[in-house]
Amino acid sequence: MATETPAVSMVVPDEGTPGETHLAKNDGAPDPGEELLSNASSGGDPVDDAACTSASPFSYAELEREAEADSTRLDHYHAFSKDLVSGLRGMAQQHDLFTDLLRTTDYMKAFASQRKNSEDQLRLRLEEAEASLSTARGRMRLSGIFS
Template sequence: MHPDLCAGRKYGGSDSGTRATLSSSSEEESADDAAPASPFSYAELEAKLKQITPDWKAIKPSAKMFDMIETGLRSMSQQHALFTQLLQTADYMRTFSSRHQEIENQLRLRMEEAEASLSTMREENEALRVELAEAKGQEESTAGRLHEAEGEAARLRDELSRLRTEVLNEKKQKEDLQLRLDVQKEELEREFAVEREELAADYQRQVDDTFIFGYRCCMKKNGIKRDTLQFLQVKKEAP
């Protein structure tokens, strides 16, 4: 068998293996972008091309040469597709990095806003805590004043009850005193009436005695011996 045909078969078998390798590597490009798509080598292609003599037109092309050219073109096409995918991946990574940077800036801005809001909330919380402490102090002070007011109200109620009791006692004493005064007044009026009657009777006796004394003096002065007035008086007392 001709050596070129053997080489063609050899490279043909290699080509089928290369195709299988390219198929598997195409499926695994996303997993490993740096792995070669085929066992093709530019150095080997360059060495084969240098073997072509100046009178290459007289030489008939062999199957091995066609296989190498086909393999090289396919490898170049696959590498071009791989480079295109790498460029797309780089663009995606650049876009992702830019987007990631933008998102990071937004997150940083939100974090700064959140920190500012948190600081404001802390200040407001501190102010509310101070107000709460003041309100609690005022509440305690109000409770103290309320307790004092309740004590004062209780004292005033006791004082009012005592005053009412005193007023009732004084009223009762006044009524008792008024009753005693009325009784004494009645007794004094009766005594005064008795004394007035006695005085009137005493006065009448004195008047009578004075009249009789004057009458007797007049009789004695005029030499009258018979006492007509006494006779009349005895006559009056006789019945």
């Protein structure tokens, strides 16, 4: 059941001229204090009966097709997630192997550096020993000549 809303007059300021007002009609709008009967009868919420009825009848076959499609999509997502997890595990293993290789390389560099330092020290000691031996031989020759 539809009810007609009376037109309500109100005073509105004129935007063109400051300080002046003019009458405006509010056609078709409800009076702020008045409650519509259709809203009151439905507990305050208007109900659209056309929205409550489906345009097509319920179909179990269509529901089954949608369920199968959803199941297929879930199977694909499951397979994808398994592949993704497997790939991530492989990447983690490669990361661990690469980290081990870097650590081994660092150890080899340290070992080579220590060996080079040891070799340099031995070479220096050998040169000192040769110089000392040469000096000793020179003294022996000189002492043999002068004796």
